[in-house]
């Protein structure tokens with residue numbers, strides 16, 4: 001089944017300063033000449049036509065003077081949250097950051113002190129721990145528990161790891177890299193955990209839009225409204241619309257005191273939204289953008305099916321069924337090989353650049369994260385390469 005959009009049109013990103021392709025040799029030792037790049041979380045296909053039209057319109061106009069995160073933009077964010085996620089967001093609550101990595105750093109610097117503990121549930125997006133460390137705070141890792149093909153939180157175990165020195169929880173919902181979409185009960189339990197331990201709750205919901213059939217993302221603010229006085233929700237159009245290079249995201253802060261504190265910090269930094277990003281996101285968060293995302297999900301569903309069927313046929317390899325995200329989380333531990341040997345085969349034999357599981361913290365050993373947001377032909381190619389690289393296991 002094909003869609004009116006061009007998710008399968010081959011696009012050569014090499015030589016365009018795309019981190020994913022033009023840095024892969026330097027970072028992973030895989031040449032872009034004959035290699036496949038399946039590491040960092042952006043997509044290889046073009047963004048939605050409505051977003052490209054917005055850039056064309058701006059380019060045709062030709063004037064790129066000062067702009068701001070204007071009411072049309074804030075209303076578009078609010079429209080999206082209501083229509084896609086059932087959350088009534090007052091446009092006033094939306095503060096713009098330079099992407100969500102930047103938002104996490106801003107939250108750390110605003111609501112924790114150097115030396116404070118910051119709780120994360122691992123394995124998780126590696127930049128959580130990096131940002132905590134780079135800002136002089138302490139990472140408090142609470143490992144998730146493998147539950148068959150999925151993961152659950154063990155909040156009793158997490159409680160036992162706290163020392164009383166913790167001031168923040170950074171939570172990933174939906175979860176990167178496991179793809180878990182948390183249920184309302186799970187969200188309520190983790191919100192209660194944060195409240196009991198007096199932790200600021202940073203809910204990183206960047207992957208909120210790419211959720212597969214059978215699962216529903218519920219914003220933490222909707223699941224557990226009682227924690228609004230300690231909740232910052234982070235959201236962005238960057239993964240959903242493949243516009244991460246624009247480096248723009250939002251901090252949605254319903255609590256007026258928390259919002260005033262963050263506004264003050266943004267003013268102190270003289271932070272201002274970039275005109276083209278704001279125009280692109282305003283165009284994306286629209287009915288036309290929603291239709292494109294629905295079609296993208298069908299494309300990702302097919303990629304996921306092809307990938308899982310192909311790699312799960314390799315003895316000892318298990319791609320966990322994704323509930324969300326385009327990031328396959330693949331367990332190679334059943335092969336009996338060391339991480340280094342698996343990594344060497346993927347790099348040198350399959351010639352694929354992937355994200356190594358251990359970089360996601362405790363629980364990542366034995367895993368590789370493989371980005372499926374690409375053309376179907378590239379997914380088929382990746383499967384064939386992996387099957388050849390591990391052919392001796394057949």
Ligand SMILES: Cc1ncc(COP(=O)(O)O)c(C=O)c1O
Pocket residue numbers: 041098099100101102125172176204206207236238244247248249
């Ligand atoms: C959970 C999560 N948060 C934040 C980011 C980074 O966001 P940004 O590119 O807006 O800094 C990513 C990127 O992969 C992510 O997966």
